Amino acid sequence: xxxxxxxxxxxxxxxxxxxxxxxxxxxxxxxxxxxxxxxxxxxxxxxxxxxxxxxxxxxxxxxxxxxxxxxxxxxxxxxxxxxxxxxxxxxxxxxxxxxxxxxxxxxxxxxxxxxxxxxxxxxxxxxxxxxxxxxxxxxxxxxxxxxxxxxxxxxxxxxxxxxxxxxxxxxxxxxxxxxxxxxxxxxxxxxxxxxxxxxxxxxxxxxxxxxxxxxxxxxxxxxxxxxxxxxxxxxxxxxxx
Numbered sequence: 037x038x039x040x041x042x043x044x045x046x047x048x049x050x051x052x053x054x055x056x057x058x059x060x061x062x063x064x065x066x067x068x069x070x071x072x073x074x075x076x077x078x079x080x081x082x083x084x085x086x087x088x089x090x091x092x093x094x095x096x097x098x099x100x101x102x103x104x105x106x107x108x109x110x111x112x113x114x115x116x117x118x119x120x121x122x123x124x125x126x127x128x129x130x131x132x133x134x135x136x137x138x139x140x141x142x143x144x145x146x147x148x149x150x151x152x153x154x155x156x157x158x159x160x161x162x163x164x165x166x167x168x169x170x171x172x173x174x175x176x177x178x179x180x181x182x183x184x185x186x187x188x189x190x191x192x193x194x195x196x197x198x199x200x201x202x203x204x205x206x207x208x209x210x211x212x213x214x215x216x217x218x219x220x221x222x223x224x225x226x227x228x229x230x231x232x233x234x235x236x237x238x239x240x241x242x243x244x245x246x247x248x249x250x251x252x253x254x255x256x257x258x259x260x261x262x263x264x265x266x267x268x269x270x271x272x273x274x275x276x277x
Contacts, residue, residue, distance in 0.1 A: 063088040066126045076112025084123035124160035127201035131216040138205040143173045150183040163219040164188035171212035188219050197223050
């Protein structure tokens with residue numbers, strides 16, 4: 037019974053996130069996080085344009101809370117908006133930019149759009165980026181075009197840390213798929229080696245407790261020297277007589 041409750045809760049969270057992503061399109065929406073609190077459910081929306089989501093005098097937020105409360109039977113939903121620090125390193129925001137540009141200018145300028153956004157991402161500090169545009173671009177037959185720059189890991193444990201997104205652009209010629217993969221700069225690669233400066237190690241000799249100290253020769257006092265000198269002088273005089 038407890039396992040079913042956990043599964044039902046996770047399904048509910050996924051449905052809420054999917055509903056928010058569908059409603060918040062072309063506003064720089066990155067992802068949504070749901071946290072349970074004693075007061076109720078706390079929903080954190082990460083975006084690059086918080087002003088568009090909040091709306092005038094918070095009307096959009098109020099409307100969103102009402103719909104979430106009715107549709108998903110939430111007791112006290114609290115929506116919090118968090119701004120993304122570097123939007124150029126977020127794969128979903130970058131994919132949304134490409135889709136918006138394709139829908140504006142059409143599929144004829146897809147190469148210029150891909151190269152421009154790729155340069156923006158690399159200037160932001162990314163280690164690598166890959167953009168794959170697939171569909172009827174630019175001819176009547178479906179093709180896939182790949183734009184890449186830098187270093188991108190595609191296998192192993194590090195590949196799980198690569199940020200990915202899949203978006204779609206709806207054009208007159210048909211739907212065009214856009215796949216974006218970004219390798220952020222905070223990933224630590226296993227082949228990164230840092231060389232440290234050599235440390236000077238001083239070795240000191242330690243004497244054992246059983247060893248006897250070397251006896252130093254005792255210094256002669258002035259009186260002993262005088263006695264020796266007087267004794268030598270007396271012997272010399274007696275020999276002369």
